[in-house]
Amino acid sequence: MTTPRENLLKIYRHEEPDWVPIVALADGYNRPIHLPASFYHDIETMSPSRALSRYFDIDVLDRVFPYHEVYHNVSYTKTANGDLENERWETPHGTLNRRVRKMHYGVGDGSEPDLVSWARIENPIKSVDDFRAFGYIMEDMEYEFQVQTATERVEAVGDSGIVTLGAPSSPLGMCVRVYMGVESVALSYKDHPREFRDLLEVIGDNYLRCYRGLAALPGDATINYDDTTTHAISPAMFQDLEVPFLNKTADILHGAGKFCIHHACGHVSHVLEDFRLTRIDGFDGPAAPPVGDTTVARAREGLGRDIVIMPFTEEVAMKSNDPATVRGAVRAMFEQAGSPRNFIVNLAAPPGAPGESLWLAVDEAKRLSRDFF
Secondary structure (H helix, E strand, O other), rough: OOHHHHHHHHHHOOOOOOOEEEEEEEOOOOOOOOOOOHHHHHHOOOOOHHHHHHHOOOOOEEEEEOOOEEEEOOOEEEEEEEEEEEEEEEEEEEEEEEEEEEEEEEOOOOOOOOOEEEEEEOOOOOHHHHHHHHHHHHHHHHEEEOOHHHHHHHHHHHEEEEEEEEEOOOOHHHHHHOOOOOHHHHHHHHHOOOHHHHHHHHHHHHHHHHHHHHHOOOOOOEEEEEEOOOOOHHHHHHHHHHHHHHHHHHHHHHHOOOEEEEOOOOOOOHHHHHHHHOOOOOEEEEOOOOOOOOOHHHHHHHHHOOOOEEEEHHHHHHHEEEEEEHHHHHHHHHHHOOOOOOOOOEEEHHHHHHHHHHHHHHHHHHHOOOOOO
């Protein structure tokens, strides 16, 4: 009898699966309400995604981040004042700061843990004058890998699914989202193209060191939680600055027998065809409006048949708690997929969605997963 693990591996080997896998995504912000205490107990010892899969008795696609960053010649400090957090890097070429604010969102009747997200209020790179200092930080940074953590996760998941390792995003995506912000990226791309490319190369070299370390760990794949989720990255920019980096990461992982999965859950419709230029194996999180602009049909059309899609269940439907709406949205995913090959249902837990709606989605997906096609 085929195990959930074997079935998920069939998907990523582009083989005909025995059923359409149903996996879950949850984190500190994307989490439903009205769940039992056992779920909150589970997330103390396992990832929220695995805990949600366990709760709904579906296939496991575990998400683990088995490394941390260390510095040798850079003075790095991280301080907190209430919900305001500040990171500071002191280098021979200047001092850079990044500030974020922890945001809390109460849900349910107040007895459940708050949802949490982080609002970035200061980026470390403000102008081209900061490139040299940031490049020094990237060159100085090394990664320490938690082999035992990855090993324990693989053993714990066993035949119930696969284990993915969180990996660095693309240099361009991180500049847009974390390091620089949209305005600074746009100005640098236009006014300082040579310096900007050199910076991306330094960041990319740093990230590839991490990928080589991850490739040596237990686990089946990596997922890079990237930000090609915005119209701030044009198709030309993507082809020029993203595709070469993604292909380097894929080559490293394929050489170690691992799969390369790219995550982007927002507005990516305009660059989907460009992913065909890459050697990635899967696409995690194409999201339908209003969260994103990519239906399952659009993901199939744009990405082609050689990239596995793991589309999110629709947020509006998941929050509706209306059986017809929930079941109809799940059925539409299967209809638009057109085939069980390279297709995984990604049960997303939108912030504050009622657990009852997710039960409806799981029930409908399970009903369709073995005989719909």
